[in-house]
Amino acid sequence: MPTTRRKTAAPKPGAARAARAAPKPDAARAARAARAATTATAATAAATVEDGIVLTGPPGQLRATVSVENAVDQRLAIRGLALHREGHEPVVGSAAAVIAPGATAEVPLSVRLDPGTPPGDHRAEVEVGGLRRQVVLRVEPTVALRVSPRRVLATEGTQELTLTVGNDGNVEVPLAALQRARTDDGGPDPGPDIDLALLEPVVVQPGTTVRVAAHVIVPKGLDPTRRHTARVPVGTADLDVVVLPRTASERPS
Known part of the structure; x- marks a missing residue:
């Protein structure tokens, strides 16, 4: 009586590789x-x-x-x-x-x-x-404050302003409720102050960004034919305030 031999399928080429356990993510890291x-x-x-x-x-x-x-x-x-x-x-x-x-x-x-x-x-x-x-x-301590916007236009009087202040350093930075700077019109003498008044004092913690409500206050009496600038401190950052020349028909707000 003839003997029947049973054929065994050969493993597919990729089977052995697939059978190996993949490294765990933690082990790989x-x-x-x-x-x-x-x-x-x-x-x-x-x-x-x-x-x-x-x-x-x-x-x-x-x-x-x-x-x-x-x-x-x-x-x-x-x-x-x-x-x-x-x-x-x-x-x-x-x-x-x-x-x-x-x-x-x-x-x-x-x-x-x-x-x-x-x-x-x-x-x-x-x-x-x-x-x-x-x-x-x-x-070591690192002081790295940034403010946005960095430059604003202003006119005589009071204007509302919202600042975004970020602290990229590793120490807290306090912002005073009132900060001011002298105006400059290109002449030899500084002009009157421009004020930046925060609605409340703020302390900016390391690694944080805050929005600060403020008023920019430009004094009256600036020469309307000149451009006036002031670099107002915001902590260790600066806000440039620019008052443009205006014609006689323009009225301050």
């Missing part, structure tokens, strides 16, 4: 952070990084230079660093050096923090050359 932190051609034990590291600067650019010793007989390549702070995501920074066997090199480090990071000393750990060291982040 961790791998990228590890690669960005430091890549070394020698073993981790090859690097010796000095203690007492202090990175100093504004939040957007903290810098330091550290000594890194290559203690083995292989070349050590440092590419990048990782900054670790409790309660914060790791931050990838800049560090680059190729150190010959047995040599010591001065390696510049730099890292960027959130612009609103408050000034002062912050404890952290930096990972460079495959090793972690405790560091101090000495964040």
